[in-house]
Amino acid sequence: MGYVERVLEELEKKNPGQPEFLEAVTGVLNSLKPVIEAHPEYEKAALLERLVEPERQIMFKVPWVDDNGQVHVNRGFRVQFNSAIGPYKGGLRFHPSVNLSIIKFLGFEQIFKNSLTTLPIGGAKGGSDFDPQGKSDAEVMRFCQSFMTELYRHIGPDVDVPAGDIGVGGREIGYLYGQYKRITNSWNNGVLTGKGMTFGGSLIRPEATGFGCVYYGDEVLKHFNESYEGKTIVMSGYGNVAWGIAQKATEYGAKVVTISGRDGYVYDANGINTKEKWDFLVEIRTKNEVKLKDYAEKFGAEFHPGEKPWGKVKADIAFPSATQNEIDEADAKALIESGVKYVFEGANMPTTPGAQKVFREAQVVESPAKASNAGGVAVSALEMAQNSMRYNWTAEEVDNKLKTIMKDIVANSVAAAKKYNLGYDLIAGGNIAGFEKVAEAMMAQGLY
Numbered sequence: 001m002g003y004v005e006r007v008l009e010e011l012e013k014k015n016p017g018q019p020e021f022l023e024a025v026t027g028v029l030n031s032l033k034p035v036i037e038a039h040p041e042y043e044k045a046a047l048l049e050r051l052v053e054p055e056r057q058i059m060f061k062v063p064w065v066d067d068n069g070q071v072h073v074n075r076g077f078r079v080q081f082n083s084a085i086g087p088y089k090g091g092l093r094f095h096p097s098v099n100l101s102i103i104k105f106l107g108f109e110q111i112f113k114n115s116l117t118t119l120p121i122g123g124a125k126g127g128s129d130f131d132p133q134g135k136s137d138a139e140v141m142r143f144c145q146s147f148m149t150e151l152y153r154h155i156g157p158d159v160d161v162p163a164g165d166i167g168v169g170g171r172e173i174g175y176l177y178g179q180y181k182r183i184t185n186s187w188n189n190g191v192l193t194g195k196g197m198t199f200g201g202s203l204i205r206p207e208a209t210g211f212g213c214v215y216y217g218d219e220v221l222k223h224f225n226e227s228y229e230g231k232t233i234v235m236s237g238y239g240n241v242a243w244g245i246a247q248k249a250t251e252y253g254a255k256v257v258t259i260s261g262r263d264g265y266v267y268d269a270n271g272i273n274t275k276e277k278w279d280f281l282v283e284i285r286t287k288n289e290v291k292l293k294d295y296a297e298k299f300g301a302e303f304h305p306g307e308k309p310w311g312k313v314k315a316d317i318a319f320p321s322a323t324q325n326e327i328d329e330a331d332a333k334a335l336i337e338s339g340v341k342y343v344f345e346g347a348n349m350p351t352t353p354g355a356q357k358v359f360r361e362a363q364v365v366e367s368p369a370k371a372s373n374a375g376g377v378a379v380s381a382l383e384m385a386q387n388s389m390r391y392n393w394t395a396e397e398v399d400n401k402l403k404t405i406m407k408d409i410v411a412n413s414v415a416a417a418k419k420y421n422l423g424y425d426l427i428a429g430g431n432i433a434g435f436e437k438v439a440e441a442m443m444a445q446g447l448y
């Protein structure tokens with residue numbers, strides 16, 4: 001049994017009931033095999049064992065009071081996974097499905113994603129099983145204040161810098177920062193990213209993950225002498241990431257025809273291609289009373305309750321942008337049947353290992369999420385830089401830096417795959433390029 005297999009076997013024993021975490025680690029370690037073979041010193045240094053064990057895992061209770069005076073208790077998490085190349089950095093997810101396995105998978109992925117950005121940020125993730133859907137503003141505020149009342153002691157601009165993820169957007173970051181400031185009596189706005197523009201946010205951060213994903217795809221399409229012009233895109237989600245993708249892909253000449261949520265999907269044959277439609281996505285995300293089916297009614301589109309958007313309409317490119325494992329083997333086959341040749345991942349780990357195999361065998365080009373959705377955390381790191389300088393770059397400056405970063409991510413991934421004779425393998429290349437920098441830093445810093 002090889003080193004990677006032994007580490008995976010031990011990991012499974014140590015982490016029962018954590019399927020998402022095991023899935024993420026298995027995917028990464030398997031693609032690192034050629035690197036591990038080339039570096040026998042890693043085994044002696046137990047590098048992989050140290051890499052798969054979070055440096056710190058924090059779990060805490062979050063009591064809060066609803067508008068009727070009823071007390072609720074949720075569970076809060078922050079997993080500080082790896083600080084080899086910078087302070088811990090990664091989003092907070094508020095969603096009823098959140099558990100330790102999900103936060104650990106996201107934190108593990110974040111290590112390599114953050115390394116790929118070329119910026120100095122370590123890997124972390126956090127969140128809660130609190131569901132913001134259906135809650136009033138005041139309830140969300142009280143929850144955020146209670147969450148930060150524990151979290152504040154574990155974070156800091158040079159320690160750990162949380163941001164948004166599913167269920168955590170500008171509103172939540174504002175409430176979290178307000179409470180942090182109150183407790184610490186300091187103006188340390190580098191402690192959170194995704195802030196409002198009046199208190200240290202960066203232009204382009206709200207759009208960054210979606211824009212970055214489209215920029216990443218653009219580089220890949222160019223490699224195949226193609227472009228977005230005239231292409232049809234199927235996409236899941238209607239949230240922060242999907243919103244950015246719809247805007248930038250439209251600007252690049254493609255037509256995005258689907259959005260989706262927990263309750264079904266919408267098919268808009270005319271395309272999600274106007275400011276009015278993009279603004280409406282924000283309304284669905286932020287207003288309790290506005291639902292996905294209202295988009296269909298307002299814009300004359302079809303709403304398909306309880307269904308996923310995959311393989312339902314002819315398309316060239318898929319941008320899964322909702323949640324993990326949202327494309328399984330059957331969905332992958334349906335997407336291929338519908339004409340899809342490229343899958344650019346907006347969500348974290350949206351395809352199951354079975355779906356990845358189906359895509360690989362059909363020569364569908366798939367990007368790993370940790371590379372194609374790295375634009376969000378990259379601009380978060382640029383927000384940290386601006387906060388440190390106490391200065392703001394223009395939208396154009398940030399956007400140009402984002403474009404360069406996404407271009408470099410593709411180039412570095414392709415070069416890493418080539419170095420190990422793996423061909424044009426974006427998944428292996430992304431994992432390897434992300435890993436190499438972290439491994440080198442861990443080896444240089446001695447045993448920890």
Ligand SMILES: NC(=O)C1=CN([C@@H]2O[C@H](COP(=O)(O)OP(=O)(O)OC[C@H]3O[C@@H](n4cnc5c(N)ncnc54)[C@H](O)[C@@H]3O)[C@@H](O)[C@H]2O)C=CC1
Pocket residue numbers: 164165166167168209236237238239240241242260261262285321322323324346347348373374376377
């Ligand atoms: N916000 C960011 O900057 C980044 C987000 N991501 C990833 O992108 C994905 C979407 O995140 P955001 O757009 O920020 O979140 P969001 O909260 O703005 O939107 C989440 C979207 O996912 C859908 N969704 C949630 N649970 C679902 C379920 N069980 N089944 C089907 N759809 C479901 C929601 O309906 C919504 O459309 C997540 O995987 C997140 O980890 C990745 C990189 C950065």
Ligand SMILES: O=C(O)CCC(=O)C(=O)O
Pocket residue numbers: 089090091092113161162163164165193348373374376377378380
């Ligand atoms: O902006 C950040 O720090 C984190 C974004 C995020 O959660 C992610 O990249 O998955």
